[in-house]
Amino acid sequence: ETGVTQSPTHLIKTRGQQVTLRCSSQSGHNTVSWYQQALGQGPQFIFQYYREEENGRGNFPPRFSGLQFPNYSSELNVNALELDDSALYLCASSTTPVGGLEKLFFGSGTQLSVL
Amino acid sequence: GQQLNQSPQSMFIQEGEDVSMNCTSSSIFNTWLWYKQEPGEGPVLLIALYKAGELTSNGRLTAQFGITRKDSFLNISASIPSDVGIYFCAGPIQGAQKLVFGQGTRLTINP
Numbered sequence: 001e002t003g004v005t006q007s008p009t010h011l012i013k014t015r016g017q018q019v020t021l022r023c024s025s026q027s028g029h030n031t032v033s034w035y036q037q038a039l040g041q042g043p044q045f046i047f048q049y050y051r052e053e054e055n056g057r058g059n060f061p062p063r064f065s066g067l068q069f070p071n072y073s074s075e076l077n078v079n080a081l082e083l084d085d086s087a088l089y090l091c092a093s094s095t096t097p098v099g100g101l102e103k104l105f106f107g108s109g110t111q112l113s114v115l
Numbered sequence: 116g117q118q119l120n121q122s123p124q125s126m127f128i129q130e131g132e133d134v135s136m137n138c139t140s141s142s143i144f145n146t147w148l149w150y151k152q153e154p155g156e157g158p159v160l161l162i163a164l165y166k167a168g169e170l171t172s173n174g175r176l177t178a179q180f181g182i183t184r185k186d187s188f189l190n191i192s193a194s195i196p197s198d199v200g201i202y203f204c205a206g207p208i209q210g211a212q213k214l215v216f217g218q219g220t221r222l223t224i225n226p
Binding site for chain 1: 119158159160212218219
């Protein structure tokens with residue numbers, strides 16, 4: 001078990017709604033990254049949070065936003081949901097924001113379905 | 116942006132067979148990573164490669180870092196049912212904080 005926990009495991013929303021996904025990082029990890037994995041594809045980087053601030057962002061629109069809390073846990077918020085937002089959302093934690101990306105530990109993900 | 120292309124996209128083999136899959140990129144990577152993902156789980160790191168030409172094993176798994184630094188290979192010997200899953204290659208983007216993943220190779224094993 002990696003120690004990265006995500007909630008909820010599954011979620012169904014309708015187009016236009018907003019959603020919040022949660023992640024608790026592995027003990028001792030201060031950096032959290034979020035990835036989106038569409039069906040049949042590899043994970044795609046959304047953004048990273050370090051010291052409670054966004055520390056790098058992939059090619060995702062501003063309606064994807066996040067937070068990191070003092071205990072290093074994190075939230076991913078998506079506004080104005082679109083059908084294409086249906087995917088597995090993965091949280092990964094690490095002990096450092098740069099370098100050592102091979103030490104990323106992934107959670108089991110939240111499966112989001114947008115109808 | 117940098118993309119990783121994996122082949123084959125899927126494999127259907129008999130238990131006991133050896134498996135080979137590869138990953139190519141149009142850009143150079145300084146690190147190559149191989150992950151396995153099982154249903155309902157996140158990716159789990161299998162092997163990390165740091166040097167061109169490097170050959171690294173993890174049990175029945177062996178991975179190689181291509182000498183051009185634009186490709187990598189993963190081999191599984193004597194496959195068993197628990198090898199079923201999706202195998203991803205990935206590489207860190209230098210100076211960034213992210214991994215780029217291939218689209219995966221889905222492995223199915225007939226007992």
